[in-house]
Structures are given as structure tokens and as C-alpha cells.
Amino acid sequence: MSAFKTGSIVRIESLKSWEEALQETRRFGSCGLDMETTGPDPLISGIRLILLALPNYRTCVADILDLGTEVLALLAALVEDARVKKIIHDAKFGLSFVQASQGRRLKFKKIFDTMLASQICWAGYYYLVPSKSPKNPWKKREPDHSLKALAERHLGIMLDKSRQDYDWSCKHLTAEQIEYAAKNTEVLLPLEAIFQDLIIKNGQEKIAELEFRTISPVVEMGLSGICLDSEATKSLILEKEAKLVEAVIDLQSEAKENGFIPLPDNDSKPSYYLNPDSQEDVKRYLQSLGFQIITTKAEVLKEVAASGCIFADRLLSYRRLSHQLAFLNSWLQRLHPVDGRIHPQYFQLHSATGRLSSRKPNAQQVPARGEDSQAIRKLFRAPPGKKLIKADFSAIEMRIMAYLSADETMLKAFRERQDLHRLTASKISCQPLDQVTETQRQAAKCINYLLIYGGSAETLQQRALYDYGIVMSLVEAGEARERYFEMYSGIGKWQMEQIEAMNYTHDHYFHDCVRGTFSLPLTCTLTVLGRRRVWPRFGTGIKASKFQAFNTPCQGTGADLIKMAMCELYDSLRSEEVKIIGSIHDEILLEVPEDRAEAYASMLCEIMNRVGSELLYPVPVTSEAKILSSWGG
DNA sequence: GGAAGCCGCGCG
């Protein structure tokens, strides 16, 4: 049991005593920091209460309504002060408000985020809980990283009342409200001590430092948002809606003519028409036409269409249309009332590999392939006087794989600045490099990414057919696969080692208030920067699949790299006119003044190349930056 | 009527 003493609450009554409190904080060198806001959106709401938990068990509470907004400037100075460690839970949230209140890019220093720390320490861990589904009797559940959960798990303290229930915009805050806010802040200091220890024991110091730094660019992306041409979006929606209606009518009338009758619905909703969104309807109709299909996924429908079924072909276009419409509507729905831009939320550690993810809307799944994708990307345009910079790492996961496996052929190819996909195409097709066509190169890219992650001859065959219409026998696919591993023998060797490593365990340290600090022997994977993902064992021990063992170090290192680049970039930015507006796994998006576009493009490229080439030495890392009027060019 | 699971599909 960790000793936990309840502190005393000090209400700050004047600006002067707030300054004194900050002075005291500086003497201690660390504090717990929490902010209560009048709402969830930093562009609309503001900070109401600032709480500062000091190591001498005193919690200072500053009410903006009492002290005025000058305290916010002092707060900004505190979060930028490299001499004081600020322990915050979910710092992205609070710091977004601080940054928004100052209207400038703050250079946060020495932030310790207990939420990110918890996510680092439990990365990959999950529990199995019974599920109601007969198909999968067990479902995965990840540990809760809310402050309430951490206080309970690590300190045995129940923060019973959720502060979402409180109204922080009311004139008079009750003693109860203040007390609960103070409790939330008090737990931060002991939590930090626990996580700091775990981070060191698990060798995650560099990762923790990187994640804490990454809060800055993530805050910036959330606040800056991305510009969408709403008028053009609306007209594109109208256009596509008309097509959708037509497609539905075609599908339904054809089905009806051929005698299709939907299954009687147990509820209301009587319909005499086929529902193209219902896989059950689609399956039954196609089966009635004599196609023996078990699923209705696109690759199957494509085959059915190829054998002359117009319905399958129409359904495929219907699905594309309907998906694009859903996409366009979801973005249009989220135009922000204050600035008319879209503000996707980014999450640093929602994925087990360490990648960023994005939600509401997901900025990482904007259409990029297919004919009409460009038209959609063109809707994301730079405002007048601005340009977009889109910079992405070139073949980054292949370079990471070259580094990890130390495969001679790959290392040599990259050192000599060759195009790896082209090289693969040339070797597989036994043609000289300069005779490789663009299609062959694309196919080789597909093969590269398939095989380094453990793809079989069967999947190779399927993908060749589905993506390129290349008919390939299983024997041919197997031969291509064999030739691949002859050519890059280091990859096969590395894969064997990864599988072997799954049989070994490392002691990974955890903590809870009952057992204190304890360790479990777990299989785990590491990225180049040292990011660790563990696989929990139940009973006889569940191990990672070989595919995960191949993929996680590579994808995770990619995440390390893009985060490092974003942090370096953030630290180099001096002007408020530049905004980091997006991050898509291997790509960084900036919005910059038109007349400075060239400079920022080369600056970004230089940073990405430098950071990448340092981490992956001796593999050189290159990137490409484009200056664009819209995301679509 | 809401929650949870599944499927299919977009991105990297």
C-alpha cells in the first residue's frame, strides 16, 4: 500500500498569492496540475479553475472568475517553464485550453502525462472477459486509463464522483465541487512516482519522453483543424446522391423482376424491395442467380461481376458511392461554428503499435485510391494566401525492415539510393531495372508489403487477382514468394528469429495497490526506439501471431519516427502563420503562407530525413514534400 | 430503444 495523505486546500484570493503559489511550485520543481473547463471544446469554452497540487500536500485552487484572465498568462508561463515538472492527466485536453487562451504556439516543457504513462506501461495488455457471442466466447478488454481508474488501481482511492456531472460555468462553485477537483489533482503526484518507476524498470524512458513531447504537435493539430470547401462538398454530395438513388432503383428493380422477395421481417419495416445494405438480401439474391457465395465482400463480387453479373458490378459501384457519401456527410456535419474548419481528434496511444489514430472524423482515411478519390481530396484546400505542404517518408516500412533485418540486398539497395519496389519487380520478373513498367512496380510494392508481414502464396495470388487482375496459379505465386526470399534472405532469417523470440519472455513490470510493483514474464516486441508491446498470457499462454511479431516492430518504429519528426518540426517553428494540420502515419500536413511555402517544404523534408537517417543509420531515409493548393493537388 | 457484435471497407 502506498501511503497517501489527504492534503489541505488553499483558495487563492488574489493575483499576488497566485504568483506566490507559482513561486513555491518552482522551488519544489514539480506539481500536479489540473484544469476545470466550462465545456469540452477549447475553441468555445475556457478554463474556469486551475488546481496546483504541491509536494507538501497543499493544493492551490485558482478561480478565473475571482482572479481574472491574467492567471492564464501565468499558467502559460508555468507550462513553458523547463524547471518545473507538470504532472497532468490527459494533458492534451487541458493544454489545448491554455494554448487557445493565449492564441500563440506554446512550447510546453517538462510535461508528465499520467494517462500516456499508463498507456505506455500497459501497451498491448488486455484481459479476456466472457462475451455473449457464441462465435467468440471471449472478448478482449483493455485497461481503463481514466484518472478514476488509475487512482483506484494504483492508490486504492475511489474518486467516486465524475466531474462531468458538474457545471463549471456557474457563478458560485460549491465547496463540494472544489473538494472533488482538488482530490483529482492530489492523486497526480503519487501516480507520477509510480509510473516514473515503471517506465525506468521497463526501459521506456525514451518512449515516454517522446510521447510527452508529442503532446505539443497533437494539441496544435486539434486546434488548427483542416479547411474543407463546404460549398463544393455540398454540390458533390448532391451529385453523388442522385447517382445513389439511381443505383438503388436499378438494383431493386432488377431483383424484383427476377422474383426476389425479401425475408419477412419480424419487426415492422415491411419492404418489398431488396436492401442493398443488407448482406443477407444480397447473398440470397445472388445465390438465387446461381452464384455460390458465402460472403459479399468486394473481392467476391468482383469475380461474380467478371463472370457477367451486372447486379454485382452495380452493387460494387453502389457501395463505393454510399461510402463516399457517408464520408462527405460526416465531414460536412463537423464544420466548426467558430472557424468553419474541421477538427479531427488525434489520439497518441490508442493503438497497440504506438501509431497515432484519429476520430470524429477520421482524418487518416480520406479517400486516396481510385478515380474519384482525387475529386474528394481537392475539397481539402488551402485558404487564400496559404498553401498546403504534404510531406511523406519514402518506402519507410521497407527501410525499417532493412534496418531491423540487416538484409544485405536491401541495405545495399537503399545505400545506393535505389527504388526498392522497382528492384523487387526487376528480380521477380527477371527483367532489367529500366524495363520495369509502372504497373509491375506497383505489383512489386504490393508483394513487398505482403511478404515482409508473412503473407502466404494464397494471399499473394488473391491480391494479384483482386488489385491488378493478374491471373496467377498457386504454384506461380509460391515460386514468386520463394524467389523473393532467395533475393532478400535476411528477411526470412529475421522472421525466423522473431518467431523464435516469441518463445522467450521478459519481465515486464506492473503496479497495483494490492501487489505493489510486480513483474510478469511476458513475450514482447520492441521498436528501434525501444517501444515495447507485450502479449498477455492466459493459462497455457497466448503468444502473438507470427504476423504481429513481424509487423509490430516495423509499424511501431514508423510511429516512433513520425512522432520524432513532428516534435522536431514543432520545436523549430517560430511563426504563428504555420500550422501543423495533419499526420497520416508516414505523412505530415502543414498549412503555410504562400510566400514561405518553399522554405517550409525543404525545412520539413530536411527534418524528416535527418531524424529518420539518424534512427535507422546506416539506412538513409528520404522524404518527399509537395506544395499544394489542395490535398488533391 | 440502446448496447454490442459482425461485416465490409476506407486509409497507412
Place this chain on the structure above:
DNA sequence: ACCGCGCGGCTTCC
């Protein structure tokens, strides 16, 4: 027997 995400729609269950 290819990894990692989020989302929308359908279906099932409470």
C-alpha cells in the same frame, strides 16, 4: 492464416 486503425449499417439481444 496480413498488420494497425475508425466508421457506418445491419442484426441480435436485452
